Amino acid sequence: MGQIQLKQVSKSFGDVEVIPPLDLQIEDGEFVVFVGPSGCGKSTLLRLIAGLEDVTSGSIDIDGDDATAVPPAKRGLAMVFQSYALYPHMSVRKNIAFPLKMAKMDKSEVDKRVANAASVLNLTDYIDRRPSQLSGGQRQRVAIGRAIVREPAAFLFDEPLSNLDAALRVGMRLEISELHKRLDTTMIYVTHDQVEAMTMADKIVVLQAGVIEQVGSPLDLYRTPRNKFVAGFIGSPKMNFIEGAEGQKHGAHAIGIRPEHIDVGNSGPWKGVVGVAEHLGSDTFFHIHDTGLADPLTVRASGEVAFSYGDTIHLTPREDRIHKFDERGIRIA
Amino acid sequence: MATKASRSAARLMISPAVLLLLGWMLVPLCLTLYFSFLRYNLLQIGATPFAGWENYYWFVTDPSFKAAIQNTLVLVGGVLAITTIGGLFAAILLDRPMFGTGIIRIMVIAPFFVMPTVSALVWKNMFMNPVNGIFGRIATSLGFQPVDFFGQIPLASIIIIVSWTWLPFATLILLTALQSLDQEQLEAAEMDGAGWWSRFWFIMLPHLARAITVVILIQTIFLLSIFAEILVTTNGGPGTATTNLTYLIYVSSLLQFDVGMGSAGGVIAIILANIVAIFLMRMIGKNLDA
Ligand SMILES: Nc1ncnc2c1ncn2[C@@H]1O[C@H](COP(=O)(O)OP(=O)(O)OP(=O)(O)O)[C@@H](O)[C@H]1O
Ligand SMILES: [Mg+2]
Numbered sequence: 308m309g310q311i312q313l314k315q316v317s318k319s320f321g322d323v324e325v326i327p328p329l330d331l332q333i334e335d336g337e338f339v340v341f342v343g344p345s346g347c348g349k350s351t352l353l354r355l356i357a358g359l360e361d362v363t364s365g366s367i368d369i370d371g372d373d374a375t376a377v378p379p380a381k382r383g384l385a386m387v388f389q390s391y392a393l394y395p396h397m398s399v400r401k402n403i404a405f406p407l408k409m410a411k412m413d414k415s416e417v418d419k420r421v422a423n424a425a426s427v428l429n430l431t432d433y434i435d436r437r438p439s440q441l442s443g444g445q446r447q448r449v450a451i452g453r454a455i456v457r458e459p460a461a462f463l464f465d466e467p468l469s470n471l472d473a474a475l476r477v478g479m480r481l482e483i484s485e486l487h488k489r490l491d492t493t494m495i496y497v498t499h500d501q502v503e504a505m506t507m508a509d510k511i512v513v514l515q516a517g518v519i520e521q522v523g524s525p526l527d528l529y530r531t532p533r534n535k536f537v538a539g540f541i542g543s544p545k546m547n548f549i550e551g552a553e554g555q556k557h558g559a560h561a562i563g564i565r566p567e568h569i570d571v572g573n574s575g576p577w578k579g580v581v582g583v584a585e586h587l588g589s590d591t592f593f594h595i596h597d598t599g600l601a602d603p604l605t606v607r608a609s610g611e612v613a614f615s616y617g618d619t620i621h622l623t624p625r626e627d628r629i630h631k632f633d634e635r636g637i638r639i640a
Numbered sequence: 641m642a643t644k645a646s647r648s649a650a651r652l653m654i655s656p657a658v659l660l661l662l663g664w665m666l667v668p669l670c671l672t673l674y675f676s677f678l679r680y681n682l683l684q685i686g687a688t689p690f691a692g693w694e695n696y697y698w699f700v701t702d703p704s705f706k707a708a709i710q711n712t713l714v715l716v717g718g719v720l721a722i723t724t725i726g727g728l729f730a731a732i733l734l735d736r737p738m739f740g741t742g743i744i745r746i747m748v749i750a751p752f753f754v755m756p757t758v759s760a761l762v763w764k765n766m767f768m769n770p771v772n773g774i775f776g777r778i779a780t781s782l783g784f785q786p787v788d789f790f791g792q793i794p795l796a797s798i799i800i801i802v803s804w805t806w807l808p809f810a811t812l813i814l815l816t817a818l819q820s821l822d823q824e825q826l827e828a829a830e831m832d833g834a835g836w837w838s839r840f841w842f843i844m845l846p847h848l849a850r851a852i853t854v855v856i857l858i859q860t861i862f863l864l865s866i867f868a869e870i871l872v873t874t875n876g877g878p879g880t881a882t883t884n885l886t887y888l889i890y891v892s893s894l895l896q897f898d899v900g901m902g903s904a905g906g907v908i909a910i911i912l913a914n915i916v917a918i919f920l921m922r923m924i925g926k927n928l929d930a
Contacts, residue, residue, distance in 0.1 A: 359827050359830070359831070378830075379827075379831050380832070380835075388827070392824035392827065393825075394825060394829075394842070394843060395847075396846040396847070396849075405842070406833055409829075409838060410833055453828075
């Protein structure tokens with residue numbers, strides 16, 4: 308079980324209110340990702356759930372019981388820290404066994420669970436090494452191993468992949484997703500990388516300055532962002548926002564269109580000059596200037612479309628993929 | 641110090657200092673060795689004939705030698721125990737955020753800056769004097785017989801005085817080490833279900849092992865040669881109750897004017913200190929290269 312409910316939870320450090328009162332419901336077995344720009348309060352929210360910080364007001368229920376005043380150890384949650392926080396003077400085996408030792412578990416049961424976790428995470432060959440003798444990815448796995456042996460009600464991850472290189476990050480992303488499928492345990496995952504959020508989450512919580520901007524599945528957020536912030540944050544490259552006359556034409560203060568929803572060609576309603584082109588092989592992103600709309604306007608074309616710097620290009624937005632926003636940046640249905 | 645050139649340049653530049661230090665140490669050491677084999681007493685003017693191992697023999701067989709060795713060990717051991725355990729305790733208390741931390745830290749460190757003679761005299765006259773000292777007054781006012789510190793428990797009294805001087809040193813080193821402990825490790829341990837005692841035992845103490853080693857090594861070196869505190873309080877007495885090796889050497893060479901005997905004692909002290917150092921290094925050295 309791992310159902311978590313935040314009711315009117317807020318957090319202030321001194322006079323500064325980092326998280327205004329918010330409500331959030333996390334279902335059992337869900338993979339929830341908190342995403343938002345740096346300093347928006349993701350870690351703080353996670354630490355509130357973990358019990359490492361006290362809430363200023365509001366309450367936290369875990370599996371239906373009020374856990375607001377319960378100390379971290381008793382909440383049945385396991386956390387993986389950004390710095391891994393491995394115990395440097397203990398071997399991998401002892402690191403993974405530590406929570407079980409603290410729970411005064413039987414020696415044979417401890418050995419069994421540690422061996423099991425080590426084999427699941429491919430750590431068996433390194434089991435007697437110290438953390439300083441491991442690579443970043445291996446350390447990451449030890450930290451996850453230390454979390455899974457306890458069989459917690461939910462896992463909390465605070466940017467666990469941000470210290471890894473790009474290739475390893477993709478690999479670990481898959482491993483964590485797979486682990487979630489296998490264990491079927493609630494996971495709360497903090498990241499500021501929207502690709503991680505989109506690929507891993509069942510449910511994404513977009514935060515800005517401590518406020519929840521939108522909660523929904525990755526495709527919900529992609530298709531129907533509630534406001535300009537979410538629209539700009541989800542999706543890569545960023546959505547293009549166009550204000551002024553073009554917006555009025557659609558009966559809105561501003562319209563948004565994603566780069567992948569604009570077709571390029573030699574004819575079309577919009578016209579501009581090609582600037583920098585980013586070739587990824589499969590796709591090419593063009594930055595288009597002098598359209599009189601937004602500067603630059605980003606469009607995605609298939610990898611083999613050949614336009615070069617300074618060429619004139621014509622663009623056709625897909626009408627059904629245009630998002631409309633009012634003056635406050637809220638989506639108009 | 642990566643390349644060959646920078647390494648040899650470094651050697652060249654450091655050599656004057658090394659040579660100076662070497663001379664500084666070697667000349668007195670050789671002189672002491674030389675004197676220790678002479679029959680050389682300042683009260684007997686004239687020849688200083690070669691005496692062989694005679695000085696060593698008489699120094700070691702003197703009954704006060706055994707007492708001095710014992711006292712030295714008790715003194716060093718006692719002060720080490722009090723300062724390391726007390727320092728650990730003080731460091732943990734000081735590490736917590738509290739009102740007036742800055743001032744309290746300065747106050748804790750202050751005793752280290754007081755000269756040994758001064759602190760010993762202050763303790764002797766203002767605290768431990770059975771008539772005028774604070775402890776005596778408190779005991780009297782509560783209706784107890786005041787303790788005559790330097791008469792009844794002389795060695796313990798000196799251990800208290802020296803510990804007072806060295807406690808700040810231990811506290812300071814352990815405090816800085818404690819502050820370098822990654823807070824996330826403690827939080828992770830907390831999440832893992834470790835209570836305060838487990839966090840101390842499994843996380844803090846291993847982290848502090850290296851700092852504790854440093855405290856013990858440095859203090860041992862200085863504590864083996866405690867002198868001023870003994871000179872101004874008990875003069876090594878009553879009897880030989882507070883005579884340590886350093887003080888015994890002082891007695892032979894400067895009170896009995898026997899330079900040869902004093903030098904022999906000095907050489908023995910050097911050898912003992914090195915044995916202790918090697919022993920300590922072996923025992924806890926693995927903490928240093930971890
Ligand atoms: N102990 C603290 N005391 C005072 N302010 C704090 C404290 N911890 C966090 N804050 C503030 O709370 C805000 C949110 O911090 P938090 O660490 O939750 O951000 P974050 O979303 O995790 O950012 P990042 O992506 O950079 O990790 C920040 O403005 C930060 O300055
Ligand atoms: Mg953070």
